[in-house]
Amino acid sequence: MAMLHILTKMPDSSIYAQMQLAAGAQDTVLLVEEAVTAALNPTWNAWQYFHKRIYLLSEDLASRGLVTRAADHGLPTIDADGFVVLTEQNEKIVTWY
Numbered sequence: 001m002a003m004l005h006i007l008t009k010m011p012d013s014s015i016y017a018q019m020q021l022a023a024g025a026q027d028t029v030l031l032v033e034e035a036v037t038a039a040l041n042p043t044w045n046a047w048q049y050f051h052k053r054i055y056l057l058s059e060d061l062a063s064r065g066l067v068t069r070a071a072d073h074g075l076p077t078i079d080a081d082g083f084v085v086l087t088e089q090n091e092k093i094v095t096w097y
Contacts, residue, residue: 002026004090008097011038011046019096020049028086029054030078036060042073052076057083 005023007030009015016035023029029050031038036056038044046054055078061067070077078086087093 002090003092004086005029006095007031007035008033010034011044015096032057032060039066039070039075
């Protein structure tokens with residue numbers, strides 16, 4: 001059963017390490033709030049680990065002035081409507097604070 005993991009903390013936090021251990025091969029990861037600062041590190045290992053299953057929330061990128069940075073590195077983004085779709089596609093959702 002696929003799960004949506006919503007990460008709210010900085011990518012170098014211990015919360016990310018805990019989430020990575022818990023995430024399954026079919027799970028999706030959404031970076032929101034402080035976690036969108038991952039756009040500043042395009043070599044962060046999660047981009048490869050969760051290839052095609054990880055997204056940055058575009059509204060949080062915009063509020064931090066990181067939209068161009070994410071686009072320049074081809075990082076996958078999703079808007080609030082896409083966030084709703086992800087919640088509908090996953091039976092379970094866990095938010096990592």
